[in-house]
Amino acid sequence: MTAKTSAPARRQRIPAALLIPALLGLAFLTLPLAGLLIRAPWSTMPQRLAEPEVLDALRLSLVTATASTGLCLLFGIPIAWLLARVEFRGRSLVRALVTVPLVLPPVVGGVALLLVFGRGGLVGAWLDEAFGITLPFSTAGVVLAMTFVAMPFLVVSVEGALRGADIRYEEAAATLGAGRWTVFTRVTLPLVAPGIAAGAVLCWARALGEFGATITFAGNFPGRTQTMPLAVYLALETDLEAAIVLSLILLAASVTVLACLRERWTATP
Amino acid sequence: MTPVLDAHLVADRGDFRLDLPLHVEAGETVALLGPNGAGKTTALRALAGLQGLSEGHVALEGRDLDRPAQRHWTAPERRGIGVVFQDYLLFPHLSALDNVAFGPRRRGVGRTAARERAARWLARVGLEELAGRKPRQLSGGQAQRVALARALAVEPTLLLLDEPLAALDARTRLDTRAELHHHLSRHAGASVLVTHDPVDALVLADRLVVIEDGAIVQEGDAETVTARPRSDYVARLVGLNLYRGRSEGRNVRLDGGTVLTVADPLDGDAFAAFKPSAVALHAGRPDGSPRNVWEATVTGVHRHGDNLRVQLDGPLRAAADVTPAAAAQLGLRSGQRVWAAVKATEIRTYPD
Numbered sequence: 001m002t003a004k005t006s007a008p009a010r011r012q013r014i015p016a017a018l019l020i021p022a023l024l025g026l027a028f029l030t031l032p033l034a035g036l037l038i039r040a041p042w043s044t045m046p047q048r049l050a051e052p053e054v055l056d057a058l059r060l061s062l063v064t065a066t067a068s069t070g071l072c073l074l075f076g077i078p079i080a081w082l083l084a085r086v087e088f089r090g091r092s093l094v095r096a097l098v099t100v101p102l103v104l105p106p107v108v109g110g111v112a113l114l115l116v117f118g119r120g121g122l123v124g125a126w127l128d129e130a131f132g133i134t135l136p137f138s139t140a141g142v143v144l145a146m147t148f149v150a151m152p153f154l155v156v157s158v159e160g161a162l163r164g165a166d167i168r169y170e171e172a173a174a175t176l177g178a179g180r181w182t183v184f185t186r187v188t189l190p191l192v193a194p195g196i197a198a199g200a201v202l203c204w205a206r207a208l209g210e211f212g213a214t215i216t217f218a219g220n221f222p223g224r225t226q227t228m229p230l231a232v233y234l235a236l237e238t239d240l241e242a243a244i245v246l247s248l249i250l251l252a253a254s255v256t257v258l259a260c261l262r263e264r265w266t267a268t269p
Numbered sequence: 270m271t272p273v274l275d276a277h278l279v280a281d282r283g284d285f286r287l288d289l290p291l292h293v294e295a296g297e298t299v300a301l302l303g304p305n306g307a308g309k310t311t312a313l314r315a316l317a318g319l320q321g322l323s324e325g326h327v328a329l330e331g332r333d334l335d336r337p338a339q340r341h342w343t344a345p346e347r348r349g350i351g352v353v354f355q356d357y358l359l360f361p362h363l364s365a366l367d368n369v370a371f372g373p374r375r376r377g378v379g380r381t382a383a384r385e386r387a388a389r390w391l392a393r394v395g396l397e398e399l400a401g402r403k404p405r406q407l408s409g410g411q412a413q414r415v416a417l418a419r420a421l422a423v424e425p426t427l428l429l430l431d432e433p434l435a436a437l438d439a440r441t442r443l444d445t446r447a448e449l450h451h452h453l454s455r456h457a458g459a460s461v462l463v464t465h466d467p468v469d470a471l472v473l474a475d476r477l478v479v480i481e482d483g484a485i486v487q488e489g490d491a492e493t494v495t496a497r498p499r500s501d502y503v504a505r506l507v508g509l510n511l512y513r514g515r516s517e518g519r520n521v522r523l524d525g526g527t528v529l530t531v532a533d534p535l536d537g538d539a540f541a542a543f544k545p546s547a548v549a550l551h552a553g554r555p556d557g558s559p560r561n562v563w564e565a566t567v568t569g570v571h572r573h574g575d576n577l578r579v580q581l582d583g584p585l586r587a588a589a590d591v592t593p594a595a596a597a598q599l600g601l602r603s604g605q606r607v608w609a610a611v612k613a614t615e616i617r618t619y620p621d
Contacts, residue, residue, distance in 0.1 A: 166358075171345070172354055172358040174318075174319070175317050175346070175352040175420075176346075176375055176419070177372055177375035179346055190360075190363075191360075191361070191362065193362075
């Protein structure tokens with residue numbers, strides 16, 4: 001009893017061997033962000049933001065990231081449902097395959113996409129012949145590259161939510177006369193909505209920051225395939241201040257995403 | 270009259286086998302009563318179509334729902350069976366009204382009509398003013414009533430209730446039980462109630478089916494089951510001392526070897542039962558009229574209503590009820606030796 005009451009009063013000693021690396025690490029994580037804020041050309045910011053190149057890149061990034069999030073939802077939720085609810089042979093293999101893009105270097109992803117969807121690729125050649133559709137070096141190609149790298153975030157998040165959802169709600173819905181599809185749309189989806197939202201936000205943030213796969217598969221054409229990260233990289237060589245402004249916009253987007261997720265994760269459903 | 274529900278539920282789960290014939294008539298409420306793990310919930314899930322049968326059949330109003338021998342099985346959504354789940358499972362994202370309207374909507378009723386019907390059912394369970402609330406804003410008793418309304422709103426031929434009052438505190442339970450009884454007696458279809466609480470079963474059901482280890486040990490109306498228990502489980506539930514033995518005239522030789530003298534002559538395998546209050550305890554061997562007397566050891570003393578319930582070990586394991594005054598006089602404590610006596614007229618015997 002006495003030990004319990006006196007414990008909080010006792011000053012906690014933090015070993016220097018832990019404290020110093022922790023502080024150094026924190027500085028390493030925060031200083032670059034501070035540098036970005038300090039070096040930002042605040043006085044000319046409004047004009048810089050209004051420049052057509054910046055606006056083009058921003059618009060393109062928002063449109064493509066949103067479109068790829070849409071694709072991720074469309075295909076990712078069914079994948080997550082299969083992984084969470086259907087027992088089938090090779091399920092763990094499928095799960096591993098789905099998560100490969102998480103660990104794969106994005107450039108490799110871009111090369112792989114090029115091999116399949118490029119003009120001479122397996123699917124690309126057929127698309128070109130049958131429909132005259134060319135995906136590489138087009139805005140659609142940007143969306144494809146983003147979807148490839150972002151989908152695992154959605155699948156992992158939604159599968160986790162589905163596994164956590166009480167399957168007995170679905171049984172209750174079935175006893176009330178709901179078929180499997182109705183159960184899915186009326187009960188399962190609303191139950192895992194927070195997980196889907198979190199997954200979509202993560203997915204969108206990943207798509208927004210996509211660089212390697214995009215530049216490999218879709219190239220770097222202003223207004224068509226030049227998204228924000230590509231524009232930052234290009235501006236770095238010619239106009240440092242422009243690069244900083246673009247970077248700040250991406251930083252703001254990241255912080256907003258983080259804030260959204262925090263609310264999701266701390267809020268009780 | 271053919272029963273609404275005609276079922277023979279056979280389901281295997283590892284070493285456990287449920288083998289339960291069950292017939293319920295229109296307007297009748299049957300309680301499946303049994304200890305945990307007896308197979309009650311398995312039976313309920315099999316009826317609802319949430320778990321497959323390995324043998325047997327389920328037929329509702331003459332329509333075959335399940336018959337594994339003919340590879341016939343009906344999905345839960347096509348059964349017309351309403352279920353009130355143990356923890357209600359109200360959809361957390363829907364209001365009370367939409368929870369109740371869910372079933373009618375799935376059965377092709379239009380949105381407005383379904384909500385009107387839901388509102389009528391909520392009114393019937395006395396919750397019309399809480400229609401807009403989400404399940405998390407409802408108390409346990411209110412959630413139970415919404416769950417009941419939701420199950421009844423599809424006008425099921427068969428209503429299943431899984432431990433409908435188990436999640437409620439004692440006070441709410443009393444009110445909700447009375448209310449549930451009212452609704453069950455008005456329900457035109459058949460009802461099957463699963464419970465491990467004998468009070469729920471006695472109040473709510475017209476007939477009890479007691480199951481243990483997946484099989485029926487006793488079946489009958491409340492009066493028969495409580496007056497003539499046929500298993501230790503039921504005897505404990507209704508608070509009787511129950512023994513199995515062989516009766517010859519007025520003597521019953523129990524399985525342990527003890528012979529009880531009883532008032533009603535009977536021949537053959539028999540049960541002998543007496544109330545704890547029929548047992549008198551004495552410090553020394555009592556004399557007087559011929560009755561059943563034995564020496565016993567006190568193994569426990571607990572409060573039981575206004576009296577004390579004394580657990581006795583010895584040639585007969587029995588429970589005895591004594592007044593606190595008598596207990597004080599005897600100075601009852603664990604390990605003490607006492608003499609127990611039961612009059613022959615207090616012992617009821619009935620054939621095994």
